[in-house]
Amino acid sequence: MRGRGYVLDFSDRTFSQFFATELDVDIDDPVFARDGGSKGKRLRCFLQTADNATAVRALRALWEHRVGLVASTGSPDPVAKAEGRLLSLITRLQDGPEEHPVEPPRPAADRRLYEALKAELVQVRELPPHERGYAFETFLRHAFDAAGLAAREPFRNTGEQIDGSFVLGHEVYLLEAKWHAGRTPAADLHVFHGKLDQKAAWARGLFVSFTGFTPEGLAAFGTGKRIICMDGRDIYDALSHEIPIRSVLDRKVRRAAETGRIHVTVREMFGLPVPQI
Known part of the structure; x- marks a missing residue:
């Protein structure tokens, strides 16, 4: 106040x-x-x-x-x-010398950027179902570019489609993005992990499902894999609380390494309050 x-x-x-x-x-x-x-x-x-x-x-x-x-x-x-x-x-x-190490103050443009990304996400949600998938991929590329993650557009290898890639902490991550009516099951996670198995041993993966993942699917898929997961609520919470996407991904990677869990929510990782209904 x-x-x-x-x-x-x-x-x-x-x-x-x-x-x-x-x-x-x-x-x-x-x-x-x-x-x-x-x-x-x-x-x-x-x-x-x-x-x-x-x-x-x-x-x-x-x-x-x-x-x-x-x-x-x-x-x-x-x-x-x-x-x-x-x-x-x-x-x-x-x-005089700097008395202590400092971080540069947050630019005023950051707040405008978060608002712009939230508005773009709302626009994607209002599109017809057959248009959402490509628009969602474009939104993610904009969000990752804004976070300095060197996002790359979707590309196609022989027999498979990759929704994009980005660089996090000197590691290359392949991206799978889904916007389905229902939550993502274990089968889709296994298919994406199979794509990673055909790549270099150091390749990692981020599976983004706007509608989330079934608890049974996450349990069946298991732990200790080379992917991390993000859902639509993670994205919205990060933008609403002005948490950089890079920080979200860094923390997801660390939690996955520490616990084996491939999907830990932004609310849990950053201790955000649950809205009262």
Whole structure:
């Protein structure tokens, strides 16, 4: 929950717009609300966690906005030696070492990307059944490309169709994507695993079934295989909670290695709440 926490003349909306437009930073990211949701506390957390170069860019942009604000009042600056104090801080940041390793702040464009992917998924769901399969493959390619997974379009080998491939952690994964009326049974999993057996020993597989998998099928297929599974709810939960697809796949791979389970849901892996009906 956001509080008042005055920062210059910004409202919550214009504060978010300023960071998105001037810095391409999503200041509404929950990581910046660690100490509270007010604008002042989010700004302080941002400056404490950002790398020095990003902090300097933010301070310069805020200062330029402040200069315009003070000028519009027709009065002298109410803070003595404000610019000199700011420049001293910027010099220390530019000349000093990073005190701790930091991750770059999440770009504001990320939120727009998640919303765009969710909208595309909804459009796929509304298509006639005979069109959904190819549209779903296209959606997955867009999602994987956005995650930096070097997605490749569907290709056909002699006697078999592969729905695509991508690279995760220097490993090549073949993709099987299904959008059927019912849940995917063990037979389909075995067919896909048979395709992998005809490839190089290091090939892995991701089976994406929008409608999910039957519990009996997962149990019959067994554990310790070279594939991991994802369903439509996994995708929707990841997009709704702005969890990168790469992080989802990384965690699925690790859980599969640790437990042998080829399908662990996003809700379980990330401890997401179950919606109340």
